[in-house]
Amino acid sequence: MDTIINWLNENSGLILHYGIQAVIALVIFLLGGRVAKFCSNLTEKAFDKKKVDKAVGSFVSSIVYAIVFMATILMALSQIGIETTSFIAILGAAGLAVGLALQGSLSNFASGVLIILLRPFKSGDYVEAGGKAGTVKKIEIFSTEFRTPDNKVIIMPNSAIMSGPIVNFSRESTRRIDLVIGVGYDADLRKAKEVLKSVLDKEPRLLKDPAYTVAVSELADSSVNFVVRPWVNSGDYWPTYFDLMENIKISLDEADITIPFPQMDVHFHKQD
Known part of the structure; x- marks a missing residue:
């Protein structure tokens, strides 16, 4: 002690x-x-x-x-x-x-956090990313789920999405339809332009502001090309696009204005 x-x-x-x-x-x-x-x-x-x-x-x-x-x-x-x-x-x-x-998983996780923080798109947007396009259904930590227009499900790693450009087709409320319509060199350009404008004027889904554009853009090898650029609400893009293509063809046919297409002339020479 x-x-x-x-x-x-x-x-x-x-x-x-x-x-x-x-x-x-x-x-x-x-x-x-x-x-x-x-x-x-x-x-x-x-x-x-x-x-x-x-x-x-x-x-x-x-x-x-x-x-x-x-x-x-x-x-x-x-x-x-x-x-x-x-x-x-x-x-x-x-x-x-x-x-x-875990570098692959960590990369996907970091990309998922960036997607959620930066919000380049949200659930329900139609986007093109990583070489694929579809409607965003679910954003998860490591991957994002897309659904294509033909009802296919794509599970894409988030790192693949963030490693390239992202095109969001749903971010803005309006979109421009870009059409290129070719007519023959023998066609009356003024008449063709009026036909194209009449088709656009009859389409109720087109927006008045911004106004549409119809103009000659190129004197190509076998056609004179018009650019037709109307504006629509984003939700009306594809239905309007399909209807315009059909109505333009019908109206040009009714006006006897031809749309050139590739042709080949074959000549036969008779030899004795």
Whole structure:
């Protein structure tokens, strides 16, 4: 007993020093846990405010919590004199290994977060992305589901979507129909132009503002080409497009204006 008391008296300063360090480390650990929770909740609220998918917000907030809490543990261990360099090296190596093993999935996840944050499209939009076109049905963390006009379902990785151009056909409320109509060189251009305008004037789905355009665009090899560019509401694009193509052909036929098509003349020479 006397030995223990003597040892305590001789090392009282050292015991006091490490005791204080232990208390400080415990305080750091407890406060760090609260800070990690606070940062996690703040991240989740920020995602909710941006109207981001809850699964993404929860996942990212959990990552934030893990990072802050791990930093707190390293700070607490360092406070009591434990060398943390080896721990950091091990964590770094483990993180690198996991990152290399899951680089494809992590790329899809990061692209999914960007899609939700930047909102280049939303569910219900008709878009062209990653070499495919269709209506967006579902946006998930790793992939996006499209449905094509012929009712095929396409599951596309988010990284493939974000790696190239995205064309959103539904973002704007109006669209322009671009038609190229060719007539023969023997046709009366003024008459042909009036026929095209009359077809457009009879179509009730066309918008008055902006006004349509009918103009000669090219003197091609076998035809004089008109550009016909009316504006419609986005939802009326395809029905109007199909009807205009049909009505233009019928009206040009009624006006005896020919639409050139590829032809080949074959000449036979008789030899004795």
